[in-house]
Amino acid sequence: MGKPTATLVSLALLGGSLVTAPAWAQNYPVTTQQRDQAAQVAQKGVPLTELAANAPERYSVKAGDTLWAISALFLKSPWRWPDLWGMNLADIKNPHLIYPGQVLALERKDGVATLRVKDGSDGAAGGGGASDDLATVRVSPRTRVESLGDAALPTLKSHIIEAFLTEPVVVDEAGLKAAARIVSTQEGRVLLTRGDRAYARSSTDAPLLDDQRLPKQFRVFRNATPLKDPTTGEILGYEAQYVGKATMMRGEGSTQVQEKDGKESSAIVPATIDIIAAKEEMRVGDRMLPEPARELRTYVPHAPKAGTQGRIVSVYGSAVVNAAQNQVVAINLGQRDGIEAGHVLSILKDGARVVDKSDEARPLMKLPDERNGLLMVFRTFDRVSYALILEIIDGVRIGDRLASPR
Numbered sequence: 001m002g003k004p005t006a007t008l009v010s011l012a013l014l015g016g017s018l019v020t021a022p023a024w025a026q027n028y029p030v031t032t033q034q035r036d037q038a039a040q041v042a043q044k045g046v047p048l049t050e051l052a053a054n055a056p057e058r059y060s061v062k063a064g065d066t067l068w069a070i071s072a073l074f075l076k077s078p079w080r081w082p083d084l085w086g087m088n089l090a091d092i093k094n095p096h097l098i099y100p101g102q103v104l105a106l107e108r109k110d111g112v113a114t115l116r117v118k119d120g121s122d123g124a125a126g127g128g129g130a131s132d133d134l135a136t137v138r139v140s141p142r143t144r145v146e147s148l149g150d151a152a153l154p155t156l157k158s159h160i161i162e163a164f165l166t167e168p169v170v171v172d173e174a175g176l177k178a179a180a181r182i183v184s185t186q187e188g189r190v191l192l193t194r195g196d197r198a199y200a201r202s203s204t205d206a207p208l209l210d211d212q213r214l215p216k217q218f219r220v221f222r223n224a225t226p227l228k229d230p231t232t233g234e235i236l237g238y239e240a241q242y243v244g245k246a247t248m249m250r251g252e253g254s255t256q257v258q259e260k261d262g263k264e265s266s267a268i269v270p271a272t273i274d275i276i277a278a279k280e281e282m283r284v285g286d287r288m289l290p291e292p293a294r295e296l297r298t299y300v301p302h303a304p305k306a307g308t309q310g311r312i313v314s315v316y317g318s319a320v321v322n323a324a325q326n327q328v329v330a331i332n333l334g335q336r337d338g339i340e341a342g343h344v345l346s347i348l349k350d351g352a353r354v355v356d357k358s359d360e361a362r363p364l365m366k367l368p369d370e371r372n373g374l375l376m377v378f379r380t381f382d383r384v385s386y387a388l389i390l391e392i393i394d395g396v397r398i399g400d401r402l403a404s405p406r
Contacts, residue, residue: 046075047113048108048111050075050113052074052076053076056073060101060102061103065100067098068301070098074106074113077405079303102117103118155299155300156376156390160328161328164379165378169219169240170238170330170381170384171224171237171240171289172382175289176238176287177203178203182282183200184199185197185283191281192281192283193278193281194275197249198274198284199272199273200248200273201270207252209251209252215290217291219289219290220243220275220282220287224238224240225241227239229332230311230332230399237381243280243281244278245276245291246273247274248272248273253268301344302343303343307404308345308404310337310403311402312329312347312398312400314329314398323395326388327389328389330385330387331384331386332384334380334381335383339380340377341378342377345404347371347373347396348371353367369401372394373390373391373393374389374405375389
C-alpha cells in the first residue's frame, strides 16, 4: 500500500468508520503560551481542587457540544481550556480537534486528575461471554469515509456569533468620513435591493477605481451610532448598521458634457455598483466600506493579563436594556489594550451599600463586589470589542464592570 496523500493527515477509527481529516483542519492557531501551559499540566496533572464539583468520570462527546461546555463539565474555570487539553495531551495533539463519539475518561491519582480519550467502544456492551445459542454471523469490513473538517467541536455555538463576524462595522470618525457613499440610482428608484444597479462616489480625493489591486467588494451600512465609554464619555468608535453588500462594476471617472449655451464642462462619472446582497433595502446616502477578507476563526478561552479592567459599552440591539446569556455586548477594550479573540472576562456586580444594624453606631458598609457572569471576546477592533455572554446570574447592563477572572 502506498503512502497516504498529503491532504489526509490523520486517520481515526470511530465506530468502525474510517474518518479522514483534511490538512486545513489542522491549521488552527495554538499559541506558544497555551502549548507550554498544556505541557506543564500534562506532566503534573490538574489538582483535584480545580475540578468541578460534579465532574463526570466518563463523558461521551455528542454532536452539538462545545469545547467551552465540555471544559465547564470538568473544571471550575472553563476558560482554562489549555489545562483540560494538557490533561489529555498524549491523546489530543490539537485542542480544537475533538469529535462526537469520543469518550473522555477522568482519572484521579495522587491528588491530581488526568483525562484520557477512549474510542467509545470499551464497556459499551454488557459483561459476560458470548452465548452458545447465538448464531454465527459473518461480517465483511466496510469503509465509510468522512471529512472531519466540519465535525470538530467548536469552542462556541458558532450560529450565535456568525452574523457578528461579517455584519457589524465599527469605524472611527476618520473612517466614517472617508467611507464612499451611494449617490444615485437608476430610474429614480428610492430603495435598492439585490440585483439593482446604483452609483457611488468616494468621499476622499482618491476616486473609486476599477483596479485589480483595489477592493471591489463593499459592505453597505447606515446609521453609524457612537459607542461611548461609560466612564469618560469618550467616543470609542461608531457602530454602523449593516444593510447589504455591493460589487463595483466600473470605476469612478470624469467626462466632458455640453451645456445649454454650447460650452463644454467637466462632469464627474460616479462608479457603477451592483447590489449583490441585501439585509435591508438600501438608498442614496448609505455608506460603503471595503469588504474585509474572510478569516478562519477559532477561539481558545484564556484570561487576559492580570489587572485588566473594562466596562460594557452597549448591548447589541438598541431596544435592549438588559443582556442575558448568549447575547452580544460591546466593551471598551480593544486591540490597543492587548485584547484578543478568546479572552475571557468576569462580569462584576457592585456590592450593595448597607448599614451594619448590629453596631450601635450604624456604620455604612460596602459589600464586596461579586462575579455576576463570564463573557468571551470574539471580535476585536482598535478601541472596542464584541463579546458573547457565556454565563450570567443577573441581567447585564451598560456600564457593568469587567475584570480578569481569577
